[in-house]
Amino acid sequence: MRPAPKPVDDITLRMIANARMYSVTPEAAAAWKALLQEVLLRAKMGGEVIDYPAPAPLEALWQRADLGCVFMCGLPFSLGLFPVAPLVAPVPLHSLGEGAGTYRSRLIVAQDSPFQRLEETFGHRLAFTNPESHSGYSALRHHLLPFLATGKHQLYATALGPLITPRRVVEAIVSGSADIGPVDGYAFELLSRYEPELMRQVRVIDSTASAPMPLLVSAATLPPEKRTALQQIFLSLEHDPRVANLLNALLLKGFIIPDPVDYQVLAQRADNACQQGYSHLA
Structure with a gap:
């Protein structure tokens, strides 16, 4: 103890x-x-x-x-x-959440990625921050539950991480090391403000449920x-x-x-x- x-x-x-x-x-x-x-x-x-x-x-x-x-x-x-x-x-x-003090995780892909829907990324490479993180891991896991077929416990071929920070998730997708990853919505806004050139190289394909x-x-x-x-x-x-x-x-x-x-x-x-x-x- x-x-x-x-x-x-x-x-x-x-x-x-x-x-x-x-x-x-x-x-x-x-x-x-x-x-x-x-x-x-x-x-x-x-x-x-x-x-x-x-x-x-x-x-x-x-x-x-x-x-x-x-x-x-x-x-x-x-x-x-x-x-x-x-x-x-x-x-x-700009939190995209439901009420003050809430947010969502944004699921991002490369700007020139062929993926238009979340389901199209299944079977490809996922990046994440840390298994103990809500925004960088658990939020996406919860979001993916409806897509799991009976008896199926995996949607992606590989998972790259722990990358620790949301910026490294963005960088992994920009570099081509991963195809999709979750980024805390507020962190996304800060990165977009101060690193516009980096963030122009990714786009949002979906968002997770609102959370505190x-x-x-x-x-x-x-x-x-x-x-x-x-x-x-x-x-x-x-x-x-x-x-x-x-x-x-x-x-x-x-x-x-x-x-x-x-x-x-x-x-x-x-x-x-x-x-x-x-x-x-x-």
């Missing part, structure tokens, strides 16, 4: 923040760092925005007891695998009043002209406080796929 993290000493409290999941380009990374630094400054609790580039395992980051506000994928959050508490979820300007956004979490041991203070700071950003340029750079409307119950659908979708014998994409 994993030992419980030690309570955070309020006197020595020094939180860390990190937005690696959506630091998909240098420009996006710089904007996220500036935004999180502003939140920590306003919180007056001490802390720093740390660099934690891929391929360093996010699982190690999520186990730390000094988490102040760090992005976490919704699937491991829904499974309760780490000692964290929810803070806020971002609200993208990855969220910023804190350590479960962070005192509730500190967590509430952080949440209120995030919520206030939407109406603060001093950070409007950062929200614009990140293609964000603002943030909401997520309901943990909403994330249970991600665990249910993953479990449903496994129950139907589709635990692996290929």
Whole structure:
């Protein structure tokens, strides 16, 4: 059994923040760092925005007891695998989801690919980020369940991964190493803004079901009043002209406080796929 993290000493409290999941380009990374630094400054609790580039395992980051506000994928959050508490979820300007704080994964192929429908990609090469990811793996697996014939547990010839980041999925398709892959819808928008030449080489062939956004979490041991203070700071950003340029750079409307119950659908979708014998994409 994993030992419980030690309570955070309020006197020595020094939180860390990190937005690696959506630091998909240098420009996006710089904007996220500036935004999180502003939140920590306003919180007056001490802390720093740390660099934690891929391929360093996010699982190690999520186990730390000094988490102040760090992005976490919704699937491991829904499974309760780490000692964290929810803070806020971002609200993208263009998420393709169903309501604030939701998104979809976009299924992409090369711009010059002959494929026009998802079914035409079956039997070819799939790229994915990580089996523990919702947007880069589980969302597509759930989306493919209706296409599985009785007794059939594979739709693709090969699966390339784990590629860790959505950008590497795009690059695999552009290079011809893979034929199709899922990309987090918000990451897709950031890549399209800051890497237009790269993204012009791919196109969207389908999208997965709407799901709650990855969220910023804190350590479960962070005192509730500190967590509430952080949440209120995030919520206030939407109406603060001093950070409007950062929200614009990140293609964000603002943030909401997520309901943990909403994330249970991600665990249910993953479990449903496994129950139907589709635990692996290929």
